[in-house]
Amino acid sequence: MEESNEKKENIDENEVIAEKEQEKEETTEKIATEETKAKFTFKCTRCDNCCLTRGPIPITFWDIELWAKNGVVANFLPYLDIYHKPDGGIDLIFKPLPPSPKEGEEKTPRDPFGNVPIEDLLEEKCPLYNKDQKQCLVYDNRPLSCRTYPLEFDGKNFTVVDVDCPGIGEEGMSKEDLKEMRETAKHMFYELTRMRISLPVLSQIISQKVMMDLMRQNMEAMSKMSDEDRAKLDEILKKEKEPQPD
Template identity: 70%
Template sequence: MSEEENQNQNSDEKETSKEINQEEKEEKKSRFTFKCTRCDACCKERGPIPITLWDLELWARNGVLANFLPYLEVYTRPNGTVDLILKPLLSEKEEKTEESPEEALKKTPLEDLLNEKCPLYNKEQEKCLVYENRPLSCRTYPLDYDGTHFSIVDVDCPGVGQEGMTKEELKEMRDTAKQMNYELTRIRIALPVLNQIISRNVMMDLMRQNMEAMSKMSDEDRQKLEEIFKGAQEEQ
């Protein structure tokens, strides 16, 4: 091999080595690592937290389901999907002192609460009040799985990029994200069906109660009611 060919080969090897090193750097940079710093940012400005059947089953087993009931609500997202959520709390400056938190929740549109804190996070104590029973969504945050790919839903989370995550911890977090995707799909299928069944049963119960009430009315009361209905129709 001539000296010129030898130099060209060395140059190619160096270039290849540089490319490999660059790829390794990029891979290291893009590799997901996470360590929760307990900054609680995801609790203070989280918005609606999706709840799954897994969460309900966990709370039922641990005897704490009743504690969550005041904060559960069905929410139709802008994309049309229906979720069961933990409805966020109003900011303290917007809360009315004469109303209970439950009443404030009922009167406030969810769209106005998208950047509010989780109802089960205590700002004064700076801690989650239900950490051992926290929802599946909180356990996988900020990692998300859409059924095909993983993604980070909050790139500004201080824990993203923190070193020290073991392979076992990464696997566990990925498995939790996959489970969240499965459970979210499951409850999104179940909720509309259950809603239809419950609504139908409620309507049937109301009709039955009305019929029973009518059957117990005297002829005089029934005649008065018919006159009221007739008068209302004439006004229209």
């Protein structure tokens, strides 16, 4: 009997030790997590690496409103494009410019509406970054996306999207700075969601309007045609419908 009581006491003691060990592990884990969280510090070093390799930069209504308020929308128009993303969604973006030709290479056009697919330009510099002057040409009007970089918010969590950004780990970030950065990331998430909901609808409305205008223009042109020109057009269309020899 005595022996069995002793055994029970040992088991109870082992349970208590195991519980304490687990508690200790949990506390260590909690401290480690908090330390990791507390370790996020950032100060932009203005190295401009992100401007050199950002690829398509998403534009939001907030950006458009800011440009409208500052009267600079027209400056941005040549650089805007619609990006059909691989996941099927669409974004309004700054389209990166094709890279400058290397020595001896044929010159590629530096037209923002050139035919280079955006997928080939994902690693290219922002079109509004001046490499020679090493500066953003639109700093005061830069998009929200540039203001929150490299921190992003996905509706649940914050993520550092560029672990190679030299600003990460830089000392000098106050609690207020961190709070502001997190608020900006949240704001970007809200604005981007708003844009992603509206853009497909707007794009459909605009395409429809363009199609209608084109049809109207065609009909007007047809109504102004002389009988002779109309006969020539009929002849061309008839030939196009005829089966062609192999």
